[in-house]
Amino acid sequence: DWTSDVFIDATVEELKSRIGGDKVVMGLSGGVDSSVAATLIHKAIGSNLYCVFVDNGLLRKNEFEEVLHSYKDMGLNVIGVDAKQRFYDALEGLTDPEAKRKAIGRVFIEVFDDESNKLEGVKWLGQGTIYPDVIESVSVKGPSATIKSHHNVGGLPDFMKLSVVEPLNTLFKDEVREVGRALEIPETIVGRHPFPGPGLAIRILGDITADKVKTLQEVDYIFIQGLKDHGLYDQVWQAGAILLPIQSVGVMGDERTYERVVALRAVGSVDGMTADWIHLPYEFLGKISNEIINRVKGVNRVVYDISSKPPATIEWE
Ligand code: XMP
Numbered sequence: 001d002w003t004s005d006v007f008i009d010a011t012v013e014e015l016k017s018r019i020g021g022d023k024v025v026m027g028l029s030g031g032v033d034s035s036v037a038a039t040l041i042h043k044a045i046g047s048n049l050y051c052v053f054v055d056n057g058l059l060r061k062n063e064f065e066e067v068l069h070s071y072k073d074m075g076l077n078v079i080g081v082d083a084k085q086r087f088y089d090a091l092e093g094l095t096d097p098e099a100k101r102k103a104i105g106r107v108f109i110e111v112f113d114d115e116s117n118k119l120e121g122v123k124w125l126g127q128g129t130i131y132p133d134v135i136e137s138v139s140v141k142g143p144s145a146t147i148k149s150h151h152n153v154g155g156l157p158d159f160m161k162l163s164v165v166e167p168l169n170t171l172f173k174d175e176v177r178e179v180g181r182a183l184e185i186p187e188t189i190v191g192r193h194p195f196p197g198p199g200l201a202i203r204i205l206g207d208i209t210a211d212k213v214k215t216l217q218e219v220d221y222i223f224i225q226g227l228k229d230h231g232l233y234d235q236v237w238q239a240g241a242i243l244l245p246i247q248s249v250g251v252m253g254d255e256r257t258y259e260r261v262v263a264l265r266a267v268g269s270v271d272g273m274t275a276d277w278i279h280l281p282y283e284f285l286g287k288i289s290n291e292i293i294n295r296v297k298g299v300n301r302v303v304y305d306i307s308s309k310p311p312a313t314i315e316w317e
């Protein structure tokens with residue numbers, strides 16, 4: 001029978017004998033998978049694991065600082081890289097979802113390559129690949145912005161010369177969470193909703209600007225914090241807000257407004273392949289809508305997405 005303790009002991013032993021005294025470099029995303037994989041490798045080889053956490057400017061509000069802090073608390077050897085402007089520059093003027101994904105993937109490789117080249121004598125690349133990623137290594141919408149599916153984007157970067165180590169590639173998400181809890185990784189990381197590699201870039205329909213990111217971060221923060229405060233976060237598989245490329249008429253005091261519309265999305269799912277929209281309480285939705293419109297400048301309308309997958313997808317792009 002599978003238990004997380006048996007898995008951890010066996011995996012750490014295996015990693016020790018496979019990697020020996022070599023150095024491993026690994027990109028962290030703040031998500032469950034890469035965090036659990038890094039913790040296992042760290043348990044096996046300690047400070048020979050070098051982690052890189054890139055701020056692509058497309059993360060949730062405060063996420064980079066908070067997660068970087070958690071990683072340091074967990075004893076990981078982690079370098080935080082502020083690459084926001086590099087990503088914004090690469091995204092400038094791009095509106096097509098696949099073009100945005102490709103640009104993000106390309107810049108991620110460049111940044112990661114720059115960082116790994118600063119380290120001497122690295123032989124391995126650690127990855128948080130889980131079993132479902134192995135079966136469908138390229139998503140329906142194209143390559144995901146994790147390193148694993150970047151093989152088909154442009155030339156091979158230097159770190160691709162490294163041998164790959166993927167300690168979670170036989171596990172499902174719920175097993176990864178169980179292992180994470182057994183390893184005492186903070187619940188804020190282990191219980192975290194999935195978040196796409198291209199981040200908020202695929203939740204801002206159309207072109208990306210730093211201003212739009214800021215607006216969406218505020219909206220998303222109110223929604224996610226609201227779910228947590230009302231005990232709804234753990235009943236939802238994934239949630240987020242989408243900034244729509246339209247404006248609508250509203251009224252504020254005696255003034256006519258013409259401002260942005262945001263959509264809220266919350267789904268239940270097992271693996272993201274199919275998903276149902278969640279029937280969040282009307283009172284909750286009403287409260288969150290008011291809060292968003294009152295507090296986020298430039299937004300005067302909130303809608304709730306009631307489509308399931310299929311035929312809709314979870315993300316809008
Ligand atoms: P869809 O929108 O295809 O999303 O129903 C299914 C799951 O995949 C995530 N997703 C991505 N993850 N890179 C990623 O790493 C991507 O390009 C990407 N596109 C979608 C989405 O958030 C959901 O969990």
